[in-house]
Amino acid sequence: MKSYILKRFVLLIPLLLGITLVSFAMLKSLPGDPVLNLVGERASPEAIESIRRELGTDQGFFRQYAGYLSLLAQGDFGRSYHTNRQVSEELNRKFPNTMRLALATMAIAVPAGILLGVIAAVRRNTIIDRMVQAVTIAGVSIPVFWFGIMLMLLVCLHLRLLPPSGTGGVQFIVLPALVLAVPAAATLARVTRTSVLDAMTMPHVRTAQARGASRRRILLWHVLRNALIPIVTIIGLDFGSYLNGAVVTETIFGWDGIGRFTMDGILKRDYPVIMGCTMIGTVVFVLVNLVTDLLYHYLDPRIRLDEKNR
């Protein structure tokens, strides 16, 4: 197991090299000049030239890429073109915020989604099932930004229960987490329902019934455990995407996280910021996938992680 995890980490290095090369090439081939974006089109050609030299955008592609890599090797992500702050410092500050928001979201979405899905599956084809299905379809259909604004209007401006926006403690995190959790819980409930229904038809469930196991025991021990693989997959995907930043939610609630940072970087063509965020995103993606794979193995030991042992 340890060697497997180690192997996955070693594989991360070529992956990161590939991702940086591709993103670097894509950024360089974009129309539009970050320098013009920075100083405006009315700046004198001398000023533009000197900033180009300062940023190093006047050099060839491979020299720029090599320069970036050597900086990266020293743990330096470069400075933002716009704020001139260290990208690594910004990421250090913003990533924990995004992490907290993602954790809070999952803390709401996972129990709610699984519970709804199990209830719908157990009460299959009853009015309860139909209602859960309607609610979950509504949950995935709701535009996040509109829901966020309406919730903010109700809770913060009319009832004055919570602050409308900002980054900080529990009172700031509740609303954005709730807004993100609704579609996540809805998706999870749908997957859980299908997966539990599948697991209920397995032969070992009938055996357990024949042996006289109680309904609760069958559901918790025999059905749910077998139904967990697709559920874990969806949780992993969602968690990974929230760790990469929930762009719209972070924007609406003024949450100082990675999503807004990336979005601002893209809109302002702030290459070091985009590159930094892409790197973080890749690492997060790989780590979440690794944890999901390890969980698969733990949930179902028949799933072998190391190809050689097959």
Place this chain on the structure above:
Amino acid sequence: MRKTGRIAGIVLAVFVLVAVLAPVLPLADPYRIDLDSLRLPPSWEHPFGTDSKGRDIFSRVLHGGQISISVAVAAAVISALIGFGVGLVSGYCGGKVDTVLMAAVDFILSFPSLLLAVAISVILPPGIYTVMIAIACVGWTSFARIVRGQVLSYKEMPFVEAARSYGCSHWRIALFHIAPLCIPICLVVMGIKLGGFVLTEATLGFLGLGAQPPTPTWGAMISANRAYILSAPWTVFFPGLAIFLTAFCCNLLGDSLKERSDLRIKE
């Protein structure tokens, strides 16, 4: 769910019809700025109220629907066409072609899709065509995967072997024997994806990357009136409700299509 699917389809058809007919219906001019009637609450004259420039929101929601719905549908059609082509080639050719194309699909799926769409919208000038392209660039991947899966299973069937023995070329088999069989599933996937595309279109509009003002789109209407939610919540409520109901009906329809098609589609 069949009945709900039918109802959702009918409601959606009504939405589309009203949106298409918006220019000929007796509505207020969606572009007319009226400084005497800023942010009026809903009334008989203005069923959804007026916005921060005194324009009739009901009329703007209907006209905006024309743009929002057609962009989402166009994006779905483009995605389906690209995905269909890639899936067909990938599944039929197999081997290295398949590996490369599916790696491309995985690569695109590994990016956060909204950020990718935003990046594309930044490269191209903002407008409805950019939004269509941005959505389609991400959206074709699910079509490609599903069509590829179908092609892989059809490829091994006796009728393909029979066609080969008659001397049909690979082109002919792929295009005239296998491709038509994949059309139904493509339509089902379009139904499933449409709701999501409506939401993405609205989100890009909200972020200011879609059709530019004063053109009404649902997402842009929300961001333009966001500052007034406390004094005039209807300016934000109704466009959002339109997005929600459209996406809801699309998803209900997609769901019942999925159920009726009896195909287990892994999304």
